[in-house]
Amino acid sequence: MTQQINLFNPIFRKQKKYFSSLTMVQALAIICGACALLAVDAAFRTRALTAQAAGTEALLAARQQRLTDVKVQFAPRQKSATIAAEIVAAQAELAMLQSATATVQRGGFGDTVGFSPYFRAFSRQRIEGLWLTDVTVASGGATIGIEGKALQAPLVPQYMGRLAQESVMKGKAFATLAMTAVAPAPAPAPLVLAGGAPAPAAAPATPVYLKFSLQSVGASPKAETPK
Structure with missing residues (x-):
């Protein structure tokens, strides 16, 4: 091993x-x-x-x-009370002017051209034997009243027709026409001739002139009379 x-x-x-x-x-x-x-x-x-x-x-x-x-x-800066009040007043005035402008644009005052065009129209349409004594123009021309005198009755409608030709009177209409005859002064008492015989009676007096009044719808005489 x-x-x-x-x-x-x-x-x-x-x-x-x-x-x-x-x-x-x-x-x-x-x-x-x-x-x-x-x-x-x-x-x-x-x-x-x-x-x-x-x-x-x-x-x-x-x-x-x-x-x-x-x-x-x-x-x-501190807020001024005066400036704040002025701003409020200016805003109120602006709102008033805007409202007035809107009213004028809508025609809320009727005719806004004033009184002069009406009086020029009245003066242009002169007729011999007719004269005006009182003129009323109110509500921006929406209300018109004319008073005057005429020697003859036909002169009044003639004057109305001539006024209707004026541009400022277009669309205007008179609702009433009144005419009144004005008589002359009363004659004196008749004389008595010698012997007690009365003098011959005088012929009846004829009217001296006519008074007329033209009023538009809603007009009242002498409501507003620019002189």
Whole structure:
């Protein structure tokens, strides 16, 4: 029977050295150098950020000071009661003017051309033997009244026809026409001739003139008489 005996002890095998002391020193030196570079870079970055932060704080402080100055310079003024009252009065006046304008545009005042065109029309249509004594123009021309005298009755309708040709009288109509004869003064008492015989009676007196009145619908004499 054969038996092999191994007399080799592993501790006597030559061991490999992976990290020598020199290698470890070199690695440590490299690590220290890298840390130093990182520290220097961090210091530069920190200094730059500190300077930037200081500049930002200075700019913020300047803007806050400017804002304070502006608030002091342009402080809000107290509301003036006088200005508020003037605004209310101006608004009321504006509303009144707008309402008046709307009324005029709607024709709420009737004829808005005034009295002058009517009197010019009356003066243009003169007829010999007829004259006016009173003229009434009211409600912007919606109400017209004419009073006058005429030597003959036919002159009145003739005058009415001529007035109807005036442009300002277009669409106007007279509702009533009244004429009254004005008699002359009463004759004196008859004389008595000598011997007691009465004098012959005088012929009956004829009317001196006619008074006439023209009134439009709703007109009343002398309601408004521009002279």
